[in-house]
Amino acid sequence: MNAIIQQLFKFKGGVKPQTNKTISAHEPIAQAPLPARLIVPLHQSIGGTPNPLVVAGDHVLKGQLIGGPDGWLSSAVHAPTSGTVLAVEDHISAHPSGLMTLSVIIQPDGRDEWLPRTPLNYRELAPERVREILRDAGVVGLGGAVFPSHAKLSASKTVPMEELVINGAECEPFITCDDLLMRERAEDVVRGVGIFRDLLAPKRVLIGIEDNKPEAVAAMQQAVKSLGEPFEVIAVPTRYPAGGAKQLIRVLTGKEVPAAKRSTELGVQCFNVATAYTAYRAIAHGEPVISRIVTLTGNVEHPCNWEVLIGTPLGEFIQLGQPKSDTNGYLMGGPMMGFEMPSLDAPLVKATNCIIAGSPTLFPPKAPEMPCIRCGACADACPHELQPFEMYWFARAKNFGKTQEYKIFDCIECGCCSFVCPSHIPLVQYFRFAKSEIWAREADKKASEAAKARFEFRNLRDEREKAEKAERLAKASAAKAAEKKAAAATAEASIEPATGSDGADTSGAIAAPVDADAAKKAAIAAAIERARVQRAAAEPKNTDGLTIAQRKEIAEIEARRAPLQEQTDPNAERAKPGTALKEVKG
Amino acid sequence: MDFTTPPYLLKEASVQRVMLQVLAALLPGIGAYVWVFGPIILVQIAIATAAVLASEAFMLKLRNKPLGLFLGDGSAIVTGWLIALAFPPLAPWWLIVVGAFFAIVIAKHLYGGLGQNPFNPAMIAFAVCIVSFPALMSQWPPVDLKAGFADQLALVFGFAPRIDVMSGATPLDALKTALKLGEGNTTVATVMANAQTFGYFAGKGWEWIMVGYLLGGLWLWQRKIISWHGPAGFIAGIALIATVLWLWQPADFATPLFHLFSGGTMLGAFFIVTDPVSGCTTPKGKLIFGFAAGLLAYLIRVFGGYPDGVAFAVLLLNICVPLIDMYTQPPVFGHKGSK
Numbered sequence: 001m002n003a004i005i006q007q008l009f010k011f012k013g014g015v016k017p018q019t020n021k022t023i024s025a026h027e028p029i030a031q032a033p034l035p036a037r038l039i040v041p042l043h044q045s046i047g048g049t050p051n052p053l054v055v056a057g058d059h060v061l062k063g064q065l066i067g068g069p070d071g072w073l074s075s076a077v078h079a080p081t082s083g084t085v086l087a088v089e090d091h092i093s094a095h096p097s098g099l100m101t102l103s104v105i106i107q108p109d110g111r112d113e114w115l116p117r118t119p120l121n122y123r124e125l126a127p128e129r130v131r132e133i134l135r136d137a138g139v140v141g142l143g144g145a146v147f148p149s150h151a152k153l154s155a156s157k158t159v160p161m162e163e164l165v166i167n168g169a170e171c172e173p174f175i176t177c178d179d180l181l182m183r184e185r186a187e188d189v190v191r192g193v194g195i196f197r198d199l200l201a202p203k204r205v206l207i208g209i210e211d212n213k214p215e216a217v218a219a220m221q222q223a224v225k226s227l228g229e230p231f232e233v234i235a236v237p238t239r240y241p242a243g244g245a246k247q248l249i250r251v252l253t254g255k256e257v258p259a260a261k262r263s264t265e266l267g268v269q270c271f272n273v274a275t276a277y278t279a280y281r282a283i284a285h286g287e288p289v290i291s292r293i294v295t296l297t298g299n300v301e302h303p304c305n306w307e308v309l310i311g312t313p314l315g316e317f318i319q320l321g322q323p324k325s326d327t328n329g330y331l332m333g334g335p336m337m338g339f340e341m342p343s344l345d346a347p348l349v350k351a352t353n354c355i356i357a358g359s360p361t362l363f364p365p366k367a368p369e370m371p372c373i374r375c376g377a378c379a380d381a382c383p384h385e386l387q388p389f390e391m392y393w394f395a396r397a398k399n400f401g402k403t404q405e406y407k408i409f410d411c412i413e414c415g416c417c418s419f420v421c422p423s424h425i426p427l428v429q430y431f432r433f434a435k436s437e438i439w440a441r442e443a444d445k446k447a448s449e450a451a452k453a454r455f456e457f458r459n460l461r462d463e464r465e466k467a468e469k470a471e472r473l474a475k476a477s478a479a480k481a482a483e484k485k486a487a488a489a490t491a492e493a494s495i496e497p498a499t500g501s502d503g504a505d506t507s508g509a510i511a512a513p514v515d516a517d518a519a520k521k522a523a524i525a526a527a528i529e530r531a532r533v534q535r536a537a538a539e540p541k542n543t544d545g546l547t548i549a550q551r552k553e554i555a556e557i558e559a560r561r562a563p564l565q566e567q568t569d570p571n572a573e574r575a576k577p578g579t580a581l582k583e584v585k586g
Numbered sequence: 587m588d589f590t591t592p593p594y595l596l597k598e599a600s601v602q603r604v605m606l607q608v609l610a611a612l613l614p615g616i617g618a619y620v621w622v623f624g625p626i627i628l629v630q631i632a633i634a635t636a637a638v639l640a641s642e643a644f645m646l647k648l649r650n651k652p653l654g655l656f657l658g659d660g661s662a663i664v665t666g667w668l669i670a671l672a673f674p675p676l677a678p679w680w681l682i683v684v685g686a687f688f689a690i691v692i693a694k695h696l697y698g699g700l701g702q703n704p705f706n707p708a709m710i711a712f713a714v715c716i717v718s719f720p721a722l723m724s725q726w727p728p729v730d731l732k733a734g735f736a737d738q739l740a741l742v743f744g745f746a747p748r749i750d751v752m753s754g755a756t757p758l759d760a761l762k763t764a765l766k767l768g769e770g771n772t773t774v775a776t777v778m779a780n781a782q783t784f785g786y787f788a789g790k791g792w793e794w795i796m797v798g799y800l801l802g803g804l805w806l807w808q809r810k811i812i813s814w815h816g817p818a819g820f821i822a823g824i825a826l827i828a829t830v831l832w833l834w835q836p837a838d839f840a841t842p843l844f845h846l847f848s849g850g851t852m853l854g855a856f857f858i859v860t861d862p863v864s865g866c867t868t869p870k871g872k873l874i875f876g877f878a879a880g881l882l883a884y885l886i887r888v889f890g891g892y893p894d895g896v897a898f899a900v901l902l903l904n905i906c907v908p909l910i911d912m913y914t915q916p917p918v919f920g921h922k923g924s925k
């Protein structure tokens with residue numbers, strides 16, 4: 001390691017909850033046994049849902065691709081062991097609301113037989129190819145964000161890459177999986193960082209680890225030294241959320257990445273240590289991401305870190321730690337940002353870094369919510385220097401515009417504000433509610449604007465066509481009349497020469513107004529119909545009493561339905577004078 | 587498991603804990619008060635506590651709120667203690683009750699209860715009473731009056747006539763009156779030479795009560811219950827104008843030290859200006875609020891008709907809070923420099 005003295009910066013706010021880390025950190029990483037069944041969700045990362053490549057009855061090998069990436073921003077999914085595909089179906093997932101997602105269900109055959117692996121030397125490969133391999137190996141951010149890593153490995157074309165920040169801070173209480181990984185497999189982590197470094201070509205590489213993990217710091221320093229890398233391993237002060245990407249970037253580089261910008265625009269990129277590790281395994285050993293280290297801790301007899309196959313059902317996994325009898329739920333992630341697993345059937349996924357068994361003593365029921373006393377403790381604790389109580393106030397009043405003025409979308413939902421609030425207000429819950437409401441409204445607005453444009457276009461076309469038709473009719477009748485007139489004139493020229501021309505004039509004059517009238521009526525009907533449609537689009541939907549999840553679902557269904565409606569809605573096609581009249585009366 | 591929403595870990599904090607610490611921080615000041623004016627203040631505190639709790643319970647009942655939860659939060663008791671400490675120690679019991687009633691019923695609950703009141707309830711009580719009963723609210727016993735506890739009790743509960751000797755003025759008032767009566771022939775120095783009213787650097791006895799509040803306030807700051815901005819602003823506001831005027835005409839204006847340790851300065855700085863509900867919330871806002879309140883308090887106390895100006899200054903600033911907050915919003919992470 002270089003002898004440069006690293007200047008550290010501070011981020012404002014933050015809290016110091018009890019770390020509770022030692023309970024699970026005193027034993028080495030253990031290998032979890034093969035479960036009886038694996039449930040591998042296809043959608044485990046940000047971006048497009050991988051397409052299933054297997055069907056029920058297929059035999060798969062360990063490491064075989066079962067979900068192909070869907071586009072560039074997507075990541076592959078593989079069979080965690082050899083066995084038989086039982087089904088490809090919707091299954092409950094590791095999601096707070098128990099969302100069902102398309103999953104490949106595999107019965108292991110016990111042989112754990114690998115697909116032939118091809119180790120590669122990435123230095124001999126084009127950078128494009130390395131990114132492709134990472135995508136096809138399913139390498140995603142394992143810190144919890146599960147963003148496809150390959151998509152973060154292209155330097156900005158305009159801003160030179162200055163710092164590559166490697167996140168080993170692991171600031172959430174209870175979690176120790178990165179700590180153990182760095183202690184036991186530091187060299188592979190450093191080699192993985194080397195791959196990222198070569199792809200991004202930053203000026204410096206900074207590895208940040210919270211100073212409550214001295215063993216990990218030492219192991220990483222040792223590995224950096226023995227591999228002769230110029231990386232700087234830096235112990236950062238322990239303070240939640242020092243492991244938030246933006247906070248760690250701030251601490252190590254002094255740069256503040258705003259919500260609306262990518263860190264690469266400021267010349268920084270950030271990866272988690274476990275991501276670097278899997279990237280190295282993927283390339284140098286040809287092993288896709290089929291397992292990960294998961295901390296099993298909390299109210300269990302035997303807290304420890306396990307190397308677990310992706311897709312292991314929660315129910316089987318927790319048996320490894322022997323939960324105590326008063327366990328009343330399981331958290332995935334840390335206690336600050338995690339969520340309760342919806343069911344023991346839900347599988348562990350790439351985003352699962354920790355499972356905490358809860359009990360009434362560990363997580364006592366929350367005290368009743370009191371009114372906000374504007375004490376400002378939440379603002380002091382907010383690492384993004386927001387005014388949580390103001391956002392809370394406006395979120396509660398459903399004044400969402402104001403919440404945006406107070407920069408609600410800069411909130412990273414770290415929970416510091418709720419943690420310190422003396423009135424026990426679930427602030428984060430209010431912010432999530434406000435954000436999803438704003439999203440839903442934006443979507444609604446966009447949809448109704450699109451619909452409006454569509455209808456206007458159609459009505460315009462209809463009106464034009466009707467007007468043209470009327471004109472044509474008028475012309476035709478006028479022509480007919482003229483013909484008649486001519487014929488009559490020739491026939492009756494000798495009999496009644498004085499009145500003939502008069503009669504012909506009137507017949508033409510009458511025919512035209514009749515058709516013009518029809519056109520006008522049609523135009524009015526069309527206008528009324530347009531107004532009705534607009535009103536319907538502007539009217540609030542009957543969704544006020546529903547939960548966020550329900551609303552999201554409705555929004556999705558409606559989005560799916562919109563194109564269908566476009567084809568089948570009879571009102572949209574023809575403005576019926578009858579209905580239009582009724583509308584007017586109503 | 588109560589797993590509805592993260593975070594699942596919470597700090598051991600509650601409104602009650604905050605309020606209890608504020609009460610604890612008042613104890614050094616109260617101790618000095620007892621030493622200077624006698625234990626009668628404890629009786630007044632008890633009366634005020636009973637009155638605010640009764641008013642609070644009444645209003646909670648009316649508004650259908652859970653009694654146990656809100657009575658126990660301690661916020662009303664803090665208001666009660668501040669009323670007792672701001673009122674003269676020998677004020678008749680009913681005056682304290684009237685103040686408490688106004689503070690809780692009008693200033694707090696009619697505006698929506700805990701967390702909603704735009705004005706500081708204790709200061710509303712003080713302002714209402716000093717406007718309605720100016721004589722009673724200005725009568726402070728001289729500190730060397732060694733009336734027995736029984737006599738004091740009799741006065742408070744109205745069994746004894748309020749004779750003049752028992753109702754003097756505060757050192758602030760005494761100085762103001764003496765300077766006025768002297769019509770330019772007396773100086774601050776000669777007035778303050780009177781060792782019966784004035785002590786080492788401010789009012790006799792009063793100065794130690796102020797030191798007590800100061801100590802309690804510093805403890806609150808150290809416990810992070812209050813931030814330094816409000817008190818610092820307030821003290822700076824008083825100190826600045828007092829220093830300027832004192833340097834200009836030392837014969838007519840008392841020293842800044844005198845002003846800092848007289849009247850309601852320290853109680854105001856650490857316990858009134860710092861009220862989160864009716865005060866500013868941004869750091870800069872708190873500084874401005876404190877500073878402006880300090881300036882105003884000095885002006886009212888020196889040039890106005892009332893014995894002290896803290897209450898009116900704070901109430902005036904309470905009105906400006908939304909405006910100050912709006913213009914002092916701190917920049918958000920990652921948005922600095924762009925605004």
Ligand code: SF4
Nearest residue numbers: 372373375376378421
């Ligand atoms: S910490 Fe809670 S009570 Fe204090 S200002 Fe924030 S929301 Fe209000």
Ligand code: SF4
Nearest residue numbers: 382411412414415417
């Ligand atoms: S959850 Fe949002 S508002 Fe609360 S402290 Fe974290 S970033 Fe700030």
